[in-house]
Amino acid sequence: MRLFLPILAVSTTLLTSGAMASGFPVTVESCDRAVTFEAAPSRAVSNDVNLTEMMLALGLTGNMVGYTGISDWKTLDETLREGVADLPELSPNYPTKEVLLGADADFYFAGWNYGMRVGGEVTPDTLAEFGIAVYELTESCIHIMDKPKASIEDMYADLLNLGRIFGVAEQAEALVAGYRQDLDAFTAGLAVLDAPVKVFVYDSGENKPFTAGRYAMPTALIEAAGGVNIMDDVDSSWVEIGWEPVIERNPDVVVIVDYGSVTAEQKADFMRDNPAFKDVPAVVNDRFVVLPYVEATPGPRNIDAIKTLAAAFRE
Incomplete structure (x- = not known):
């Protein structure tokens, strides 16, 4: 016992020192919740292409067990495909x-209408009882608050919060800077x-377009x-409206x-060929500008999207 007690004391000191160095425990704001992490998640899951790319930008694949919500209806481009290959x-x-x-899983990075639905079976509350912490995409918070x-x-806040959650705050701060x-x-x-x-965002739909409102x-x-x-002036995020x-x-x-499945050119042709427009x-x-989904939704490629739009607006 005389040998065991000093070793335990040293180990405890090292663990405490490591926790302090990495900044744990940390508390971050997720929509209208304060969420505390005693340590970095080690079995994280991200939903959707843009949220997954935030994880990749911070080098967090080693803390992930997988991702969801991409192949069923969005294009997984080569850059992201390589990043999630393993x-x-x-x-x-x-x-x-x-x-x-x-x-x-011990962590789920998603958003409202980005992997979770209000009143659905997968929410921060329903996952909490299984020990799965949730961080919500800031843009999506308008659905609940x-x-x-x-x-x-909003995008910067998500990267900085993820940095704190996973113990890579300095990397996140440098990335955002x-x-x-x-x-x-x-x-x-x-x-x-x-x-x-004056710009109209055409996401999808022919009878009624799905577009971006004030909060998207x-x-x-x-x-x-x-x-x-x-x-x-539409007090919503992504929303269906009329053509009028x-x-x-x-x-x-x-x-x-x-x-x-509907290409950007097909969407443009729908408007070109419709006498209503x-x-x-x-x-x-013929002023149509194409943004990949991963650029139009919150994520690291938003900077490229701004550059694309700025060039198009000045042509």
Whole structure:
């Protein structure tokens, strides 16, 4: 026993020192909840292509057991395919509780309508009883609480919070600082527009379009590039509307979100060939800009999206 007690004391000291060095325990804000982590998750699952890419940007694949919600309806491009090559897709769409439990997950990175539904079977509350912590995508919080309109700061907040959750806060801070510097340098060199370009975001749908409202990330991307989302007054995130307000508001540019079985060109052709849009400036002048889904939703590629939009608005 005389030998055992000193060894235990040293081990405890080292563990305590390691915990302090990595910043644990940490508490982060997730929508309207404060979530505390005693240690970094080691069996994490991310849902959707953009959230998974946030994990990749922070080098967290070693802390993951898989991802969900990509192959069923979105394009997994080569960059992301290489990043998750060693990870299984646990479900092609939203996972069930059984999927997450079967993977022995201890963490789920998702959002409302990005892997969770209000009142659904997979929520922070339903997973808590199984010891699965949840961090919610900031953009999606509008579905359960009041929040300011969409901002690039939402994406930065998610990266910084993930950094703290997984004990890589310094890497996250450096990554975000790099994004800020890159974007500031880019926007500082942009030609000033006489007036903001009026933009309609066309996600999907023919009878009724699915588009981005005030609280969806494209609103922030468009504003950073020198435009204005014509649906900025729609107090929602991603939402289905009618075509009448689109026609009435006369967009100068249509931003097409590219994913799924209907191609971006097919979406553009639908508007070009429909007589209802014959007087809409964006259609008359064939001003369609394509953003891949992973650029139009919150994630590391938002900076590239702003650059693409800014160039298109100034043509």
